Amino acid sequence: MSEITAKPVYNRVALIGLGLIASSMFWAIKRAGLAGEVTGYARSAETRDTARRIGLCDRVCDTASAAVEGADLVVLCVPVGAMGGVAAEIAPALMPGATVSDVGSVKRHVIEDVAPHIPEGVHFVPSHPLAGTEHSGPESGFAELFDNRWCLLVPVDGSAPEAVARLRALWEGMGAHVDEMDADHHDLVLAVTSHTPHLIAYTMVGVADDLRRVTDSEVIKYSAAGFRDFTRIAASDPTMWRDVFLTNKDATLEILGRFTEELFALQRAIRTGDGQHLHDYFTRTRSIRRGIIEAGQDTAAPDFGRGAKK
């Protein structure tokens, strides 16, 4: 857990879109004293009311422009497909010298949608915390979400090194390990490690539901850990994940193509009784898992299902 820092990294941070990630950022920023003030804006009056009720943000504003006024860091925490529209809305109110960042799960598309709206003299440094849960909304965040998790910074052409270093300090202060990556590489890596696995989980739960077994209490009760993980992941926010697949289309289709080829080979091995193929395949995948454990790269699973925490 981070210590309280002596000096805030930013004077004023504005969080736009008050869901899981923004609320977790707020509690993590407060935990370590990383900003003088945190303002927030959410599109719906209901979310703004909830935020005020639970003390999420020092000041909740009724417009995005009011929230970003005087902010030296603005973080867009809305679904990937909404980033460009929000950037256009806040652009005239951005303070010269401010940094705009985002936390979107896809980077190339966000950069293409947001960068054209960033005024001269304002920095743009996209980011992506590799931490989350299947929960969403302002009450789902907690200060520990980013502890020991990776946050990838994806600087664009012209991102000033000092703006990148300052954002790195914020994420490290929130407990994350930080790495930098190019946008296309990011999108391919995430298609393998997150996006396609989510699609597979959605599909598996859909298949089980088609068989009318998933809602049967006995099946839920006796389902093994793997299927339970699928149901947890398949409960993730539909808007967020719709946008992920629509905006990381090429990388996801590339990985899905490879996935289906391998799946067909396994399907054929089962049909033809080719136990050697199955055994070889499972031996290879087991060694990958063991390599991860031996390298100490298996970070502890976050404590899913927690509520907002002050």
Ligand SMILES: NC(=O)C1=CN([C@@H]2O[C@H](COP(=O)(O)OP(=O)(O)OC[C@H]3O[C@@H](n4cnc5c(N)ncnc54)[C@H](O)[C@@H]3O)[C@@H](O)[C@H]2O)C=CC1
């Ligand atoms: N949920 C997760 O596990 C992770 C999500 N992300 C990314 O973080 C971003 C936010 O995700 P969450 O916090 O999970 O979502 P969330 O659904 O909890 O919160 C998103 C908020 O944005 C608001 N919103 C939607 N469209 C808007 C618009 N046009 N203008 C203003 N507000 C709008 C929603 O009402 C909601 O309050 C997404 O881009 C997602 O890809 C990144 C890492 C992990």
Ligand SMILES: O=C(O)C(=O)Cc1ccc(O)cc1
């Ligand atoms: O809940 C899970 O298992 C996750 O994988 C969380 C997650 C979801 C989306 C991201 O862009 C990053 C992390």
